[in-house]
Amino acid sequence: MKRRDVLKVLASLPLAGSAGSLFAAPAARSKLLLVFLRGGYDAANLLVPVSSQFYYEARPNIAIARPGPDLNAALPLNADWGLHPVLRDSVHPLFSAGQAAFIPFAGTEDISRSHFETQDAIELGQPAGRGRDFQSGFLNRLVMELNGKDAIAFTDRLPLILQGRAQVPNAALRAAARTNVDARQSSLIASMYQGTDLEQQVNDGFHLRDELMQEMGGIMGREMEAANRNAISTRGFESVARRIATLMRDRYNIGFVDVGGWDTHVGEGGASGLLAGRLDALGRGLAAFAQEMGGAWRDTVTVVISEFGRTFRENGNRGTDHGHGTVYWVLGGSVRGGRIAGEQVRVEQAMLFQDRDYPVLNEYRAVLGGLFARMYGLRSAQLERVFTGVKARDIGLV
Structure with missing residues (x-):
């Protein structure tokens, strides 16, 4: 999708006022798409800490250059952060239009750095230190609080996040090819x-x-x-995203899709290469989803998460290993975007968790709880049933 085409579409979509029209809109109109990047993507090369000299010292081969005239340089977002340059024609126009925000230092309390442990913990959304109920995913519990609001998983099998008492269908979207060659x-x-x-x-x-x-x-x-847990790859994601939009625009209000291929231990690349190619395809897919939603985009929130980020320092194979904190994306026609949201800290060696990873300052259940409260007008008792023992935190996303 060309930049001018994205901007033309954005210009035709209504923007929210300062309070965010989703909060004022009836819950029946609000739509949510959750995109799960399986494999733990490298958030530090997506949202680039351009004011940090430590970032450039820690990544001599894969760092993204500071903003400048070079097309391979980071796209400036503010004085401290830049965006990966492959998102120039897709996600960056949404950010510029105030319809995309990023939440750095986001994630879960789980510190296992295990894909499987952390993915399960996030999808269940249950308190740590207790026995897990694998028949109760947090999106299913949200559906129950919304009186069975139409939900669907765009997956081969019903994912953990949507398992529970509410009956939720799944639809396979295998047109997108697998990741490996x-x-x-x-x-x-x-x-x-x-x-x-x-x-x-x-x-x-x-x-x-x-x-x-x-x-x-x-x-x-x-x-x-x-x-990857049998998730689709980014290849062909743009056409998949358009099909998702068609279904969500006309029928479903809550959707889930997972996208694999983010475990970049080897040859990750910087402004180009493995990670860049996947971010490019993901970004084009998200922009296509926004375009295809049409007027419904103003009532839609898309949240992009991953089980964890990557090590801040590159490894000996010019890749990154399993980390902790990551960056969440929030996009939508009524999102209070054009900003970096949530609690933040200056990016330097002293802030690293266990001297290797981004710390988690924005716990995902608290952040999502605050978002759900704004979108659907949920009361404290309802949020407690979705995320037990967590105090919702409103960071003004909508």
Whole structure:
């Protein structure tokens, strides 16, 4: 999608006033799409701490350059933060239009750094230190509080987050291809460049990938695939997002979709490369969703989360490992965007959690509880049933 086309669409959509029209709108009109990035994406290269010299010291090979005339430089958001440049024509126009916000230092209390433990903990949304009820996901509990509001999972199987007493359907969207390029596909791609100036570069690239994966061992490779939990990949996500919008615009009010491929231990890249390609596809999909929602976009909130962020320092394979705090995205026609929301701290070595990760300053249940209260007018007793033992925190997202 071209920047001018996105801006044209945004210009046609009504914006909220300072209070946010979603709060004033009947709950029946409010729509929520939760996008779960499985694998733990590298938030520090999405929302770039451009004022931090430590960031550039910690990432000599994969850092995103400070804002400037170069097209590979971060897109300025404010004095401290920039946005990955591949989102120039998709998410950045939404931010500029006041329809997107980012919440750094967000996440869960879980410190296992395990994809599976943390994904489960987030989807269940239950108090830590107690036995888990795997038949009660927090989105299902929200549906119950909204008297069975129409909800759907755009997944092959009903995810944990939507399991519970409310009956929720799921619809497979497997048109988006899987993340990995297998040996047959690698051979086909290599043959396409045979005899050209790029032949050696392509062959060297596949050889390096195979060498690194072999070096890291089969166990990690299997873990990276398992972390996706059969989620769709970003490839083709734009068309998937349009189909999601068609269903949510006309029928469903709460939706969930998970997108895999974010476990970037090896060859993550910076302004270009593995992570950049996936962020580009994700951004174009989110912009397409906004466009396809049409007038319903003003009553829609899209929240993008992940189980955790990545290590702040790059590793020896020019990638990043499992971390803790991450960055959430909140987009919508009535979102009070154009800003970096929530509690923040200056990005320097002293602020790192266990000297390796972003800390969690914006606990996800408190933040989402505050958002749900604004969107749906939920009372304290209702929020307690969605997120037991958590005090909702309104950070003015809508």
